[in-house]
Amino acid sequence: MQIKKLILKNFRNYEDETFCFNENLNVLFGKNAQGKTNCAEAVFYLCTGTSPRCRREKQLIRHGCSSAEISAVAEGVYGALEISATITESGREVRVNGNKITRNADILGNIFSVFFSPHELRLIQDGPDERRRFLNISVSQLSKPYYIALSRYNKILEQRNNLLKNKDVAMVYDTLPVWDEQLCRYAAAVAYKRAEFITKLSPVAESIHAELTDGAEKLVVKPEKNYKGSETELAEKLFNELSANYERDIRLGFTSSGPHRDDLDIIINGTDAKTFASQGQTRTAALSIKLAEVEIFKQTSGEYPVLILDDVMSELDLPRRKRLVGRTQGLQTILTCTHAERVLYGKEVNKILISGGRIKRGT
């Protein structure tokens, strides 16, 4: 799926602007604080229903306005698609081909997208939350059942955690198996899909990393905990694990095991990247994982996602920049930077100069 046209109305610093994208490389360039990232954010939001940089949607509405609107016309192997999102103080309304979407799950999977910005270094440097967020957004785009299982898992987990804080311990012991019967089913679905995704992602990330570093470094990406077996077997294992931890969970007042605690190990040249990697190594590892995500989307769905590269060029040395641009061949890319260097991007690129929340035309 490729986005042909994007319209932003009262979105962040845009009042009313229309972008026409080509199917290859689109470079949004301009000075700082003009609206480049805002446009990239709008694209990702429309694809996933999530902003890559804020959790409060109200922030997306242009200051002084009551609502924001993002709409796009896209085209893919299955035909054309119109998608729009209206965000107000009280919520949002998403429409696909004019039909109102009632389940969040149905926003996903219309247009796939992969977002990469310097912020994604947190994928390597930060705690497990960031890595789970990465897995959740990726796998949810590829699998609605995953998104639904994850939402249910989180809901039951919250109820289980509330129960664990109850002072009536006998009642807690009696009730836990009832919750866990359901919880372990969703936990197994989440763990199974994540494991499947990581199994596909790891070798691709490792080979892209070897290419970006000219074979000088070796990346390994693997789940901290290995879930093996069918979904039914996993559910049984997770149920037993929950049961074995009753006492500890009651003492702690929260659920201490399950997919909400899982993590990914990211290793460069045999050492833990989180603790030992340099800035450049971290950046290249994060980029390799993101580019691998692009390939897995293509392998799994048959279509390349829209790749968004926000402000990543200035952080890479010239050979890595060139290799990165080389990798964007054949997939729709929206890249933001301050200078659209011709030597790097070539003549075929669609250059869009952004200034003060507007496209500067005729340049």
Ligand SMILES: Nc1ncnc2c1ncn2[C@@H]1O[C@H](COP(=O)(O)OP(=O)(O)OP(=O)(O)O)[C@@H](O)[C@H]1O
């Ligand atoms: N809700 C909003 N309403 C109005 N303006 C906003 C809103 N949210 C953000 N802005 C403004 O949008 C401007 C542009 O932000 P953006 O992050 O897109 O800049 P940028 O072009 O990517 O700059 P840089 O090169 O520094 O990354 C900022 O000045 C910011 O204050």
Ligand SMILES: [Mg+2]
């Ligand atoms: Mg920016």
